[in-house]
Amino acid sequence: MTDLLSGIRVLDLTNVLAGPYCAYQLALLGADVIKVEAPPGGDLARQLGASPELNRAGMGASFLAQNAGKRSVVLDLKNPDGRERFLDLVATADALVENFRPGVMERLGLGHKKLRETRPSLVYCAISGFGQTGPMRGNPAYDQIIQGLSGIMSITGTPETAPLRVGYPVADTLGGLVGAFAVAAALVKQKTTGEGAFLDVSMLECTLSALGWPVSNYLTAGVEPRPMGNENVTAAPSGAFRTGEGLLNIAANKQEQFVTLCGLIGRPELASDPRFTERETRKRNRAALKVLIEDALAGASAAIWEEKLNRAGVPAGRVLTIPQVLEEPQVTERAMATSFEGVSGMDRPLTVVRGGFMVDGAAPVPAKPPPRLGEHMDEVFAALPERDTSRARA
Numbered sequence: 001m002t003d004l005l006s007g008i009r010v011l012d013l014t015n016v017l018a019g020p021y022c023a024y025q026l027a028l029l030g031a032d033v034i035k036v037e038a039p040p041g042g043d044l045a046r047q048l049g050a051s052p053e054l055n056r057a058g059m060g061a062s063f064l065a066q067n068a069g070k071r072s073v074v075l076d077l078k079n080p081d082g083r084e085r086f087l088d089l090v091a092t093a094d095a096l097v098e099n100f101r102p103g104v105m106e107r108l109g110l111g112h113k114k115l116r117e118t119r120p121s122l123v124y125c126a127i128s129g130f131g132q133t134g135p136m137r138g139n140p141a142y143d144q145i146i147q148g149l150s151g152i153m154s155i156t157g158t159p160e161t162a163p164l165r166v167g168y169p170v171a172d173t174l175g176g177l178v179g180a181f182a183v184a185a186a187l188v189k190q191k192t193t194g195e196g197a198f199l200d201v202s203m204l205e206c207t208l209s210a211l212g213w214p215v216s217n218y219l220t221a222g223v224e225p226r227p228m229g230n231e232n233v234t235a236a237p238s239g240a241f242r243t244g245e246g247l248l249n250i251a252a253n254k255q256e257q258f259v260t261l262c263g264l265i266g267r268p269e270l271a272s273d274p275r276f277t278e279r280e281t282r283k284r285n286r287a288a289l290k291v292l293i294e295d296a297l298a299g300a301s302a303a304i305w306e307e308k309l310n311r312a313g314v315p316a317g318r319v320l321t322i323p324q325v326l327e328e329p330q331v332t333e334r335a336m337a338t339s340f341e342g343v344s345g346m347d348r349p350l351t352v353v354r355g356g357f358m359v360d361g362a363a364p365v366p367a368k369p370p371p372r373l374g375e376h377m378d379e380v381f382a383a384l385p386e387r388d389t390s391r392a393r394a
Helices: 018-028 052-056 080-090 112-118 143-150 170-193 203-210 212-221 255-264 268-272 279-284 286-297 302-311 322-326 329-333 377-382
Strands: 009-012 032-037 071-074 095-098 123-128 197-202 238-242 247-251 316-318 337-340 350-353
Touching: 009 018, 018 032, 018 095, 018 123, 018 170, 032 080, 071 377, 080 112, 080 377, 095 170, 112 123, 123 170, 143 170, 143 203, 170 197, 170 203, 197 203, 203 212, 238 286, 247 302, 255 268, 255 302, 268 286, 279 286, 302 316, 322 329
Parallel strands: 009 032, 009 095, 032 071, 095 123, 123 197
Antiparallel strands: 238 247, 247 316, 337 350
16 A cells, blocks of 8 residues: 555445445555445445355455455444434545435435535545436446447447447446546645535546547547457557467557568568558558468467567567466566455455556555455544534534
């Protein structure tokens, strides 16, 4: 763990992925993240994942993925006493993250305006599928719903297979990353001016923003994006190529990289072939070029070609499985994963991955494993200051 957000307290009222992933990034930065869970089962992700045993124990693999480093308390916010205790927590918090549908917190009497009465400088981050306003604001929003509505699915796959869902919850993850970025920025303002902020994070808008290149091609050039499988719309040869063993991604996007590639695969004449001499002609004839390159690559494995091409300045990389990439020296050397012993519900060590950054050369790993439901009730509430009985209540 790093200390960039040391001394910052974040209340995490979120469930499943976008919100928990947001709060996980803040925990990795050193914030004290208190996960406020509802009875009886807490975060739904506690029941989700590939292990039925862990799901039954309330420590599902989906929960374990983005809740390390947090503390857990259980409060029934529909109950007056639960709301009172929650407001006691709010009085000590710098930021709050929730991913309920718009209006839920208001109906509980705990909306942003109400919480500001208790903590005027609070940074309040609301992550939802569509944002707090607009005709779709109340619609339920799961990752695949956003992938379809955002246009991601329309350009994923080949012309024959699209539309396809991206193979992991990319829209949820983008919503969490944008939420964490926005919270961190608002905390800077809070610490310099004493002012809080209300952050309205829309997963649909986060995903559209991340689709910058294809959206720009349509808005600026009038070209509607189409699915191209593993090909790169901006260049050729740039995509996934069959080798003698395994797939290899090659991105010879520059003219000099293409010329070098042709020499390395023993086909220097391709660089002077009229079909391939320039970027635009290569793009028009990408299918024919791919056949010729794959024929030349058949003589060696993807691993051999990866080393040979990269050494010569031609970007290349094998197409790996999740187990394979986790064993790569590049990943292990930089401590991308960390393990915990004695995690509740597990008869073996738990390994989780950190965020995609290092701080001053050190990997910011979580300080403690994901919490049991309500594990820190006594610890958290015993440390709160004496209740302010004069504070207005809902």
